[in-house]
Amino acid sequence: xxxxxxxxxxLPHGPALANRFALAPLxxxxxxxxxxxxxxxxxxxxxxxxxxxxLTMTCAAYVSPGGQAWAGQLGISDDRHLPGLTRxxxxxxxxxxxxxxxxxxxxxxxxxxVTGRPNVAPWAEAERDTAALSTAEVTGVVEDFVAAAVRAxxxxxxxxxVHGAHGYLLGQFLxxxxxHRDDGYGGSLDGRYRVLDEVLRGIREATGPNFQLxxxxxxxxxGITLPEGREIARRxxxxxxxxxxxxxxxxxxxxxxxxxxxxxxxxxxxxxxxQGAALGVAGSVQSAADARxxxxxxxxxxxxxxxxxxxxxxxxxxxxxxxxxxxxxxxPRDVLRAEFVGPAFVDYLAAGWDDLVA
Numbered sequence: 600x601x602x603x604x605x606x607x608x609x610l611p612h613g614p615a616l617a618n619r620f621a622l623a624p625l626x627x628x629x630x631x632x633x634x635x636x637x638x639x640x641x642x643x644x645x646x647x648x649x650x651x652x653x654l655t656m657t658c659a660a661y662v663s664p665g666g667q668a669w670a671g672q673l674g675i676s677d678d679r680h681l682p683g684l685t686r687x688x689x690x691x692x693x694x695x696x697x698x699x700x701x702x703x704x705x706x707x708x709x710x711x712x713v714t715g716r717p718n719v720a721p722w723a724e725a726e727r728d729t730a731a732l733s734t735a736e737v738t739g740v741v742e743d744f745v746a747a748a749v750r751a752x753x754x755x756x757x758x759x760x761v762h763g764a765h766g767y768l769l770g771q772f773l774x775x776x777x778x779h780r781d782d783g784y785g786g787s788l789d790g791r792y793r794v795l796d797e798v799l800r801g802i803r804e805a806t807g808p809n810f811q812l813x814x815x816x817x818x819x820x821x822g823i824t825l826p827e828g829r830e831i832a833r834r835x836x837x838x839x840x841x842x843x844x845x846x847x848x849x850x851x852x853x854x855x856x857x858x859x860x861x862x863x864x865x866x867x868x869x870x871x872x873x874q875g876a877a878l879g880v881a882g883s884v885q886s887a888a889d890a891r892x893x894x895x896x897x898x899x900x901x902x903x904x905x906x907x908x909x910x911x912x913x914x915x916x917x918x919x920x921x922x923x924x925x926x927x928x929x930x931p932r933d934v935l936r937a938e939f940v941g942p943a944f945v946d947y948l949a950a951g952w953d954d955l956v957a
Contacts (some may be wrong), residue, residue: 634674636683639941648694651915706768758811774822869897
């Protein structure tokens, strides 16, 4: 069956998405110092809801105070975060988009200068002042993810996405190079996958039948080989816990980094049985044609990052114009401000990307 960008996307739980575009969960450093929502972050996200995205995801929101990765990160670790989150969920609902909070713990990549405490990870790392989590503390992390999901549901979001990618805490557990724990949470893939499975099952059991659950994964890298990345994705889909799997490919057109693998990276995931879940892909989608190509290759959802920074209404433009392409870079600051990219976000982009901010 041919898929079209404007097609609604039914999910196993809760309401369908209006179309096949999702806003990527983008770091934007706009939250208040205590993790509460700022006006700039609210306006950035709500503009994307108005801009036609079927699913609007927040940035990574820390589920534990010790898991904060950067200053200006959104929090969902405490009830003090609820008023801002509730305001955001209400505003997004009014635009017609579906909404999701990305749940995150940085682990060894947390910033002690921000958290005020030593980092924790599946393994100890003296040079990074990182302590190994005890078995009881692993259970506590699982409980933090579940409590954060319940908080998101209370706030009125349609769902959450669990951040299992990019070498943050859940991805650290999946790292075959370093996670040699002998307490059932390390060693074999069964052990390394266990904490992720417990988080997903815990969220599904603690939330209502219409609450949507997504997962972001890295296909390879950060101690994950492509065959294991594929197997992790297969297990997550086979669990029948997910509404969508969000594969962060960096570039949807790239080839695998590891030697001996044929085709494009995307090809190693689009053939997996999905058990009713949607498969999303993210990375360097810069035009309506790029998005259509992702669907033709076998994806169900197209997750847009940089394109949505450059155009708050990327989705609406791509749906209306089959020839739409994002504006040329670098972009003047006043243009980004007109796209509801706040000053802190613009500064973050200018510091991290050479070609984005003029």
